[in-house]
Amino acid sequence: MAQQLLMPKATAVWLVDNTALTFSQIAKFCGMHLLEVEGIADGEVAQGIIGQDPISAGQLTREELKRCEADQEADLQIAPPQHEVPVLERRRGPRYTPVSRRRDRPDAIAWLVRNHEELTDSQIGRLVGTTKPTITAVRERTHWNAASIRPVDPVTLGLCSQGDLDKAVQKAAGRKGAAKSPTDPTEPAAPAATLEPFAESGQKSETPPKTEKSLEEIFAQTPSAEPRQGRKQRRADHAEAESESESAFAKLAELRKDMEQDKNAQ
Numbered sequence: 001m002a003q004q005l006l007m008p009k010a011t012a013v014w015l016v017d018n019t020a021l022t023f024s025q026i027a028k029f030c031g032m033h034l035l036e037v038e039g040i041a042d043g044e045v046a047q048g049i050i051g052q053d054p055i056s057a058g059q060l061t062r063e064e065l066k067r068c069e070a071d072q073e074a075d076l077q078i079a080p081p082q083h084e085v086p087v088l089e090r091r092r093g094p095r096y097t098p099v100s101r102r103r104d105r106p107d108a109i110a111w112l113v114r115n116h117e118e119l120t121d122s123q124i125g126r127l128v129g130t131t132k133p134t135i136t137a138v139r140e141r142t143h144w145n146a147a148s149i150r151p152v153d154p155v156t157l158g159l160c161s162q163g164d165l166d167k168a169v170q171k172a173a174g175r176k177g178a179a180k181s182p183t184d185p186t187e188p189a190a191p192a193a194t195l196e197p198f199a200e201s202g203q204k205s206e207t208p209p210k211t212e213k214s215l216e217e218i219f220a221q222t223p224s225a226e227p228r229q230g231r232k233q234r235r236a237d238h239a240e241a242e243s244e245s246e247s248a249f250a251k252l253a254e255l256r257k258d259m260e261q262d263k264n265a266q
Helices: 008-018 022-030 036-041 062-070 097-114 120-128 133-139 162-180 199-202 215-221 230-266
Strands: none
Touching: 008 036, 022 036, 036 062, 036 215, 120 133, 120 162, 162 230
């Protein structure tokens, strides 16, 4: 990256006032138009600007200045920096969203969640410039403004470009396809399950013959039967009860018959 001159207009003011350089040399060194440098010399441009010494600022050496003053066709060369300035890498994070468009982010999140389920929360956050809690709230309908959220394409809202959206979708689709594919592509796929022939299935489905249980085993598994003496006594009691009930019904029938005869006689 080429080094740039700091405060070019203030440097041009100083060079016009303190050197014998031509306007063309000053204009090339400061990156200005020739007429603008002439206006500085006439006092029509850069009024009130204090000149900046490029030699004390370390952007021009005294030897380079004398060389160009002696040769009006030579061009001033900016001095190399005395210290290396480290280049700061841009931290990856949510994309900055202007304040005027931040209210549109829930609508864009709802559109992405509905139309591109393969996108992860981190991808949605980078596209729209939001955080995972906001995405979760929109997805679960717990956002404070959930009643007013309407899905809108983020490209239409200007929150991301169509190219960035396509790249994110392709990346998510490739990751989903890789998850479904087998781990070893060279390994042959397992054969599909088919029905076995009837002869083989019949041989395999044979079950051992059932063994007949003896009467002793059956009686051993069932509760113990009552003794015969107890069963006879129970039958006798039941027959006696039936005979008593029959005699009682007969007596009731006779009483009813007598009452009807008495009633007729009266």
